[in-house]
Amino acid sequence: MSTGRHDPANAVRRLSVLVGVLSVPAFVGLWELVARSRIVNAVLFPPPSTVAVAVLDWIHSGQFFGDVSASLFRVTAGFAIGATAGIVLGILTGEFRLISSLLSPLFHILRPIPPIAFVPIVILWFGLSETGKLFLVVWGVFFTVWLATHIGVQKVDRGLIRAALMLGTPRRQMLSEIVLLGALPYIVVGLRTAVSISFYTLVAAELAGAFAGIVYRIEIAQQNMQTGQVMGGLAALGLLSFVADRSFAAISERAVWWR
């Protein structure tokens, strides 16, 4: 293979790197131009500079920290509760026929209902309290993690179970080590899917009514026609879920540590 300067494949590769680096700035620049050129309504489609100012104001007003921490708390607490319940029940239904016969049909009926559809009933039950918001996130996360764990447990190598039995492994350790770690590769995939689900359900929960939160702020800004603030909120939410997804991807690569 030639590695010369005039190698066309090499040139294309370098060009794509350049285009990749310039893509977002070019897009933002174009947006700024179009928004300022009065081709579009600047109130509905504010230039990036206006969005940046809105975000700075948001930070200076002191609400930014409260909003981000409120949203972050709902997502992380909801995820932790839903994932724990999903893993525990997934192991129980995956391992014990009787428990599976009892719970699986119910779970399979409830699972396909989009969690957002539960907003009205959640408001009836919990009002605008934090419990209601947590409930929605937990609900969304639980079924995904439960199903992944349930399937993972059933796919655990029977040979490993027999080997562990022959070595005198006690029943408890069988579940907490052999079955749990045997199913871990599946569980991790379920957890990663659940990360994005927790953000979907967060949006639904905060739109339904809240007193703080990124999506709550977006909604308030929308009511006041502060389009810059709306877009700033979207950017913050996008950044947050991007970081969550990436960190989870990094964690999940290390979670199955023996590979």
Place this chain on the structure above:
Amino acid sequence: MVAMMHNPLRPAQPLRLVNAPPSASPATAHAIIRVEDLSIVFDAPRGQVVAVDRVSLDVMPGEFVSLVGPSGCGKSTLLNAMAGLERPFEGRVMVAGGPMLGPRPDVGMVFQQPHLFPWKSVRRNIAHGPRALGKSKAEALRMADDLIEMIGLTRFANAYPHTLSGGMQQRVAIARALANQPRVLLMDEPFGALDAQTRAVMQDNLLELRDRIHATIVFVTHDIDEAILLSDRVLIMSAGPGRILRDLSVGLPRPRSSAILTDPAYLALKRDCLDLIRTEGRKAFEQMEAVT
């Protein structure tokens, strides 16, 4: 690698070939494994399958017994019953005086696949049994280290199973089963998945290991060479339904090594075994033809 320093073989003695009746006799009351009229039946989609049909056998303490026979004749099922992994349909299995009602730590098992815990290092795989039986972590690891030295894998003590070759993994599986110091070690085609060279090395390793562990071993194999090389007795099973056809004593001097495989007396014994198995294989084939 385990150092293989066998004594040179003594001059070949004439082989004994004894056809004992395949049933337990009162004279063997102190057998460590005692299988009495054992039948095991499976429910299959096309009706019931008799995998083991009224088998009786005794294994004496310290004996090395091989089970050979055509594929599907019930060798694994019989071994699993001795392991407590399969319940008798009729009859019973006694090990060390007690009935096998489930897996027991004094009965170890090595399967055809190593089935090592992929999330544990070699050391911790081997320490798993002693830990499960309540030994302290320090003691379990010390026992593991001794066994690792015995199987010659000291350099790989902290390696994860998937980084080892098939032969090394199977050595770890053997060490893991031995860590509980079982009185009986059951082995189901443990070298079946290995290439011929690795298999030969593993056979020598096992002969060497056996001199040190004093466990009673029941060994399932397809390979008649392997069975004769390793065993004190070879049990030949008939084509399904599983029954024991012959019980051959191998009166071959120990210590043995694979060098014995070219000994003329050994070859004569092998020919007899092969004839039996071939007749059985043909019978099994004809039975299948008759059914379909």
